[in-house]
Amino acid sequence: MKLKTIMYGSLAASLLSTAAVGAEDLKIWTINYTSDKQVSALTAAEAEFEKRNPDVDVQIVMRGTDEHKTALRVASGSDTGPDIYAYWAGLGLGGEYVQAGMSADLSKYYESYGWDDRLTVPSLAFSESFAEGKHGIPFRFSGEVVYYNKGLFEKAGIEGEPANYAELKEAAGKLKEAGIPAFTFGGTVNWHVMRLMDVILETTCGAEKHDALMAMESDWASEPCALEAFTEMKWWTDDHFLKPFMGIDNRQSTTLWFADRAAMMLEGDWHVPTIDENSEMSKYGMFPFPTGTGRLYGFAEYMYISTKSDHADLAAQFLDMFTSDEFQAEHIGAFGALSVNRNVKQGDDALELHKEWLDVFANAKGTFVNGDQAFPLDVTTEYFRIINELASGNLEPQAAADAMAQFIANR
Amino acid sequence: MMDGMSSSVIPRKRRDPVLIGLWISLVLVALIWLAPVVFILFTSLKSESEIFSSAAFALPSDFQWSNFSVAWAKGNFNQTFVNSSVITVIKVPLGLLISAMAAYALAQIPTGWNKLLLVFVLFGAMIPFQVMLAPLFTLVNSMGLIDTYPGIILPYLAFGVPYQVFILHGFFRAVPKELTEAALIDGASHFTIFRRIFLPVSLPVLSALLILDFVATWNEFAMALVLLQDKNMWNLPLGLMSYQGQFSNNYGQLNAAIVMTVLPATIVYLIFQRYFVSGLTSGAVKG
Amino acid sequence: MTNMDLFQTPRGQAIVLMAPALAVYSLFAIWPMIDVVILSFQDWNGIRENRDWVGLQNYHHILYNDPVFWVAFRNTVIWTILSVVFPPLLGLLLALGLNQRLIGRAPLRAIYYLPVIIAPIAVATMWRWMYDPFFGLFTQMLTDMGLSRWIVDWLGDKEVALYSIFVAYVWQSVGFSMVLFLAGLQSVDKSLIDAAHIDGANRREIFKHVTLPALRPTITIVLVLSTISSLKAFDIVYGMTGGGPAQSTQMLALWAFTQSMQIFDYGRGSAVSVVLLAITLVIVVPYMRWSQRREEEAR
Structure with missing residues (x-):
């Protein structure tokens, strides 16, 4: 439908514009959200904006994750394309398009609409990372933490949530003694197991070195904390994962977690509604992975204005409405636990663990992103491969660190 | 025996x-x-x-039975079924027609280039199209045909031509040249001879190829993966693949989705079984 | 009146008849093949307007610096050897058996051929579920037989995954070889077999001295077709493992796709394609010359 819709869309639009002088259309491309709440929030935005601007036709095109990625490639190679596109904000994803000059500088809109004062600090982290000026505006920030099965923790004799990494390992040891695997992950989708590697790297390296490694400024082979991270990772995958895990995906591992087959999962705030739908909220607790840096593990999704758009002012107006206090309050919870708008808070009727999430967001001292958001695509692919090799016992920690360094050096 | x-x-x-x-x-x-x-x-x-x-x-x-209805709805089967049907219904007869035309000309009209052209066409039957997915994508994209029916049908036609020409050429060549020559003397054009004589006699071969091509087109995945990005344009195999990615944790429904994807081709196969065998073998072994 | 000429001379009519097929074939099959060679000497990410010429850099990268290329190469070779040996061998055995006058021969043939018409991606999905390490068919059966220590992570264990996929591939492709062999067996001269019987030859001798020589062309064809279709292995690997775990089931065709369409490095992806293309040509060109010669002899 993509190109055809665009073709027909622009055709229809050009017909319309001759009919009603000044009629404009605003094309927005985004990924296909699974939750009805998210879809209806987008549809509501479309309706609301058209109500405020009667001569504007808003078209929201939603696609699956991979299709969205390819569609943007397609658009970049042709004259057609959206006015606004949603994308993950990391270097390997949204960042690449910013660097390729596809995203317009929004500095003047940030200033005139006062977005800096409206949006939360962690969500804004990427707006200035990849090019001069400000690029994109966050509409969703997702954090990832450890969810645990309270019953299984009790059975293993674990009292309280682990406050540091040593305690977490101790808890894993107790679970193992009780015959319970600590974590469950699905290996076929590479990014699932990767999450554990990401947070361990943050733990062993600390914020600064972690960021240098992920930015490929530090050498993975000679940086001792990288080796340590791989060694720790091996400790977990060797004895503390529900096995086998390489042949299942994240959804299957979630099913196994609900069946009490493992104690913990490393999941995002979107996991709360999943628990609500599949099990009892009271059975589970959560705590941020104790990295010791206090930074929150997570990533942001942004809406960017395309440099090819002829309607940049209008697009900015839409983004302003979308992130406004009123609109975000009306659709609270649709895009994760926390709104990117700092004035908007969930009410008392929020899901139990969502409330706990608010504390997590509030206490975060900065953020660090998932590996597949931080790296360029080819390095991500190699990072996946190395983690999987390590996790299935085919690569020793030192060899893993060396392989990482070598690939980066040879790019 | x-x-x-x-x-x-x-x-x-x-x-x-x-x-x-x-x-x-x-x-x-x-x-x-x-x-x-x-x-x-x-x-x-x-x-x-x-x-x-x-x-x-x-x-x-x-x-x-609800597994089937739920999977049908969740997997957007309504749409993928229509897409697969449209693509197949247009591609298969059209492909056979252009292949038969070319095969007739190559077999019955001496131009001096026939042998070379035949080798040129047969070459394509041997080359895995999987190696050219990326340039195929850029080509179709440059024509603005990604996510359109022509954008998938044209490449399907192109990769169907070699095998069909190969088989039909073998069949047409076996028809005595005298038949064509006599008709030419009577004043018939090659178009008439092709339509009135050759198409009717090749009906059995054409039906065999029709069935084979139906199944191949219905099942095609790799090219569709690259050329159909929009989920509303997906064919059945793409729909099934995405279904597995999204709903892998409900096994009953996943298997219902598999059954629904496979069923049409299976039915066609069971009805037209003998054509399959003759279609496959007439070209590969006896040709 | 060139238009009229075109329709009236035999040559003109030939052009008209051939044009649609040749045009669509040249544009959508031959041009991409040329373009993939061009792309393999360029650097392009799909976003930039210009493709930059980089000479042999892409080849240098995939041959020396790409940790996955040689894995994919090795897997393609293993896969090709396996699929030239097993499906044709099994297919031949089945064909020899089903060539006898047996009760229920037709339904048996239909059963063996059934998997051939199932979409490869559906075969992948089916087998992926059968290989599920917790609830799949194999795990269930081994558990029921009390052999749970034999349970392996079929598609997650690097040592096993490629062969697990191959089993599914054999299941799907045996019927194809079988049908070709059945057709080939029709060309075996029956009077020769009768004569051999009279001379008191046993089954093995008949097979060796009569059937096998008569099947020789069929065997060549089956082997070449098996080789070509094994080089194309894409759907089934994509559907079952996507090249994982840790890229251990990557194949050249899939790795070319991954580099071009998922990492968006068209140059390197095309270089992988060209390697696969070259391998194919090494097999296909001699075969085409052989069949050409055979055809001329038959004339």
């Missing part, structure tokens, strides 16, 4: 133990071959709890 023929010549063994052993092993292997299909079919009719509790080859105690 050979033993049947020879029974009159050599003294007939009443029950050949070798043949009995052969028969038993063929049936056993056939059961193994059928097992996956039965397993998928049974699973598709079981409830989630029964899948985890019952034996793999146990009949479903309570037929869960």
Whole structure:
């Protein structure tokens, strides 16, 4: 439908514009959200904006994750394309398009609409990372933490949530003694197991070195904390994962977690509604992975204005409405636990663990992103491969660190 | 067959133990071959709890037809079914027509270039199109045809031409040249001869190719993966793949989705079985 | 009146008849093949307007610096050897068996051929579920037989995954070889077999001296077709493992796709394609010359 819709869309639009002088259309491309709440929030935005601007036709095109990625490639190679596109904000994803000059500088809109004062600090982290000026505006920030099965923790004799990494390992040891695997992950989708590697790297390296490694400024082979991270990772995958895990995906591992087959999962705030739908909220607790840096593990999704758009002012107006206090309050919870708008808070009727999430967001001292958001695509692919090799016992920690360094050096 | 023929010549063994052993092993292997299909079919009719509790080859105690309707809705089968049908219904006859035209010309009209052109076309039958997915994508994209029916049908036509021309050429060449020459003398053009004489006589071959091509087009995945990015344009295999990615944790419905994807081709196969065999073999072995 | 000429001379009519097929074939099959060679000497990410010429850099990268290329290469070779040996061998055995006058021969043939018409991606999905390490068919059966220590992570264990996929591939492709062999067996001269029977030859001798020589062309064709279709292995690997775990089931065709369409490095992806293309040509060109010669002899 993509190109055809665009073709027909622009055709229809050009017909319309001759009919009603000044009629404009605003094309927005985004990924296909699974939750009805998210879809209806987008549809509501479309309706609301058209109500405020009667001569504007808003078209929201939603696609699956991979299709969205390819569609943007397609658009970049042709004259057609959206006015606004949603994308993950990391270097390997949204960042690449910013660097390729596809995203317009929004500095003047940030200033005139006062977005800096409206949006939360962690969500804004990427707006200035990849090019001069400000690029994109966050509409969703997702954090990832450890969810645990309270019953299984009790059975293993674990009292309280682990406050540091040593305690977490101790808890894993107790679970193992009780015959319970600590974590469950699905290996076929590479990014699932990767999450554990990401947070361990943050733990062993600390914020600064972690960021240098992920930015490929530090050498993975000679940086001792990288080796340590791989060694720790091996400790977990060797004895503390529900096995086998390489042949299942994240959804299957979630099913196994609900069946009490493992104690913990490393999941995002979107996991709360999943628990609500599949099990009892009271059975589970959560705590941020104790990295010791206090930074929150997570990533942001942004809406960017395309440099090819002829309607940049209008697009900015839409983004302003979308992130406004009123609109975000009306659709609270649709895009994760926390709104990117700092004035908007969930009410008392929020899901139990969502409330706990608010504390997590509030206490975060900065953020660090998932590996597949931080790296360029080819390095991500190699990072996946190395983690999987390590996790299935085919690569020793030192060899893993060396392989990482070598690939980066040879790019 | 050979033993049947020879029974009159050599003294007939009443029950050949070798043949009995052969028969038993063929049936056993056939059961193994059928097992996956039965397993998928049974699973598709079981409830989630029964899948985890019952034996793999146990009949479903309570037929869960809802697995099918739920999977149909969740997997957007309405749309993918229509897309697959449109693509197949246009591509298959059109492809056969242009291949038959080309094969006729190559076989019956001497131009001096025929042999070279034939080799040029046959070459394509041997080359895996998988190596050119990326340039195919950029080509179709540059024409603005990604996510359109022509954008997938044209490449399908292109990669269908070599095999079909190969088989039809073999068939047309076997028709005596005198037939064509006599008609030419009577004043008929090659278009007329092709339409009035060659198309009718090649109907059996054409139907065999039709069935083969139907299945191949219906099942095609790799090219569709690259050329159909929009989920509303997906064909059935793409729909199934995405279904597996999204709903892999509900096994009953996943298996129902598999059954629904596979069923049309299976039915066509069971009805037109003998054409398959003749279509495959006429080209590859006897050609 | 060139238009009229075009329709009236035999040559003109030939052009008209051939044009649609040749045009669509040249544009959508031949041009991409040329373009993939061009792309393999360029650097392009799909976003930039210009493709930059980089000479042999892409080849240098995939041959020396790409940790996955040689894995994919090795897997393609293993896969090709396996698929030239097993499906044709099994297919031949089945064809020899089903060539006898047996009760239920037709349904048996139909059963063996059935998997061939199932979409490869559906075969992948089916088998992926059968290989599920917790609830799949194989795990269930081994558990029921008390052999749970034999349970392996079929598609997650690097040592096993490629072969697990191959089993599914054999299941799907045996019927194809079988049908070709059945057709080939029709060309075996029956009077020769009768004569051999009279001379008191046993089954093995008949097979060796009569059937096998007559099947020789069929065997060549089956082997070449098996080789070509094994080089194309894409759907089934994509559907079952996507090249994982840790890229251990990557194949050249899939790795070319991954580099071009998922990492968006068209140059390197095309270089992988060209390697696969070259391998194919090494097999295909001699075969085409052979069949050409054979055809001329038959004339």
